[in-house]
Amino acid sequence: MLKIRKSKFLTILFSLILVLSIYHGNNIEKVYAASSYVNKVYMDKSRYNPGDKVTIYADLSNTSGTNFTGTLYMEIAHNEISVYTTSQSITLNNGQSVTKSFQWTAPSTDYQGYIVKVYTESGDYKTGAVDVSSNWTKFPRYGYIPDFDSNITQSNTTKQINTLSQDYNINAFQFYDWMWRHEVPIKKSDGVNPDSSWTDLFSRNISYSTIQNYIKAVHNNNGKAMAYMMSYAAREGYTDYGVNPSWGLFQDTSHQSQLNVNFNNGKYLWLFAPSNTSWQNYIGNIYKDVVNTAGFDGIQMDQMGQRDGIYDYNGKSYDLGTSFSSLINSVKRQLNSNNSLKSYLDFNIVDGTTNGWALDDVSKNADTDFNFSEIWWKSNNYNDIRNYVEQLRSNSNKKAAVLAAYMNYNENLGPKYEAENASFNGVDIAVNHSGYSGSGFLQNFAQQGDYVQFTVNVNETMNYPLVFQYGDNLDNATRTIYIDGNKVGQVQFHPQGTWDKFVYDANLNVNLTKGNHTIKISYDSGDTGAINLDSLTLGEFDEHSVRLADAAFEASGATHIELGAGKDDTVMLPHEYYPNTSKAMTGTLKAAMKQNYKFITAYENLLFDQNINYGDQGNQYININGEKISGDGTEGSIWHMTRMTKDYDILHLINLSNETDSKWRNSTSSPIVKNNLSVKYYFPTDTAISNVYLASPDFNEGTSTALKYTTGTDNIGKYVSFTVPTLDYWDMIYIKRAVNTPNNDQYEAENAIKTSVTTNTDHTGYTGTGFIDGFAEKGDEITTEINADAAGDHSLIFRYGNSTGTEATRHVYVDGSYVGILHMPNLSNWDTWSKASLNVNLAAGVHTICIYYASTDNGGVNLDNLTVK
Incomplete structure (x- = not known):
């Protein structure tokens, strides 16, 4: 009899269990354990054209204590469908680390995302993502580069x-603030060749070779390099460079006071009329030179935000908010005619909000390649962002959207050390000025030899921002910084005009190894000025708010420009001035961001496709047993967001269970993890459901999991019921279904999702199996899904009964957006039926139609059907 040691038998049994395949129709779901041999999966490029060769790398290591010989498998899936599998034999000696590679030919279908899973029979796996798109602007994942100093080497x-x-x-x-001047970005002292370096608006050293090295590195990864440029501004002394003040914008009718931005360092940006054709031709030629000389792929156009009550040179009132599209379209034509392969263009819609300033002009009229919008205080809440992204994309035929949104803005976050608790020399503790933290601050920090020394303990080796909170009345002050006795740099402190104001805009980035360190801030011989010192913070982003905000942006349909190339490490954007590095990502946040970006790449078609339509924000779709839910991002709830494509209903669940103010920007508590959520999701009766899947950046390495489900019908309507195994920050459930188009495009009301209404058959002349009755109270609602075969204008024709003696009205919403009031005149009796209609424009695909009894509506009606023509 063959004998197998117990330990080996258990290992074999465990491996067999872990690679068990569960069949769901033609789909295969493989269940794996956490990684043991496979550590990382990544691609050789950030994007591929259809038919390109894709190289997939897997970093492997063996720390098991024994040698391993087995098989390395790879599986590639588009959403839930497996499209390619392969394997190779491997041997990993104990202690060995190797990188293995696979080759795959990208399919011919354009604009598709894929998830790549690499695993062994031992039950370990990791995933990566592939974007097959011939044009990056379809699914932009935008990063930034803020520094171009000559000490950044090519290898860096x-x-x-x-x-x-x-x-x-x-x-x-986006190459940010790389320019010499805003109207002459590349300095050419000889008039022909770029100088080797120049200084920018804020006196930073800019190396042309560093710019070139970055562009080369971007292109080597099949990425694109976009040159940041102000769209309508020139520096002081602009007439020396061929710019004419007659093109300008002014605060008065006699062109005496040109509109400007004063940087309080003797430098200005003077503003010009975007629609002025001379300015358009001038800046268009500059942009062409940027592309032709430096090799950029396009232009990121910026502006300074809303300006009202302004005039052109001739004293005519000027509407800046409707003028940008003229400039953008002129520049686009010039770039296209120069080199169509390097003509990418986007424009910053500053302070983006629904129905906001310049929104319609840029999103509806401008020939940009994607929408870009900087978010400030007019879209503060989660649902503000969702509504804005939906309007921004709807205005532009669902053009892609990127948000510049600065996380934890105006928050001093991270481990904080109070100065009064540090060791110090030559200073003393005081409490006589307001605004300090802790129990006091250190004053009289004003003479050579004064110092304050902190002892800190850090949990991981990384680049840390040292953020000093201080008071400074009048002086431009400096202090020298020492780490463990070694001089590392100098920090500047800025006058605030009062001692009763403590700010934290003085910072220096240093690398600290895990463990204890001393950080000394000293008044050395080369330093100046007097300050009060309040505290030292090791600046960090709040992981919970970042992950929830990204979930909100991405589920809404926009990506987030937030990750950049730091001098020593990947950095995250805390401020509108991109070189600001006052907060750092912890190791756990970096890991979460890697999972997030892999997820949005793999599932780009379910998140960002142009054929995605928006669902209603009401709760009539969904019930989660025992949980507070909301469709509008209410704090303390599970926020549900619905989307539809031809083949799927998509349900996003975002965990705001521990939020207290619903503001996406602010630091927050960790969500309360939800397990085994029992969900009912409602459909019109005409819908046929075939499968339910879950994918999440927080769960199973982003792989799709098929959920068991049942269907049923209750007083609300037809539903699918399933259990969500866990909700950490964000889950995406996508439900495969078919919306059957009925004969003559006539959707019976009794088959819809019903809120506080009933069905009946007690009046003659109805169609189908009955009609909606009791549609007579505020808050009553009927929601259905319709399938528009083609894009264009459609009539929504409602067949109704009304014998109340007065005209009845209802608010109508399409895909969650209000489209108008339906007027239903009084009829002779309840056995008489008539029709009322609204005209709407619909994209091809599945849409939700909601007829709602709002607070301003009146009158009871019976509703028989909806015909879409």
């Missing part, structure tokens, strides 16, 4: 861009 630039491209799938980069 290659490493930084490889990390962002391979670990985070970034496919385009």
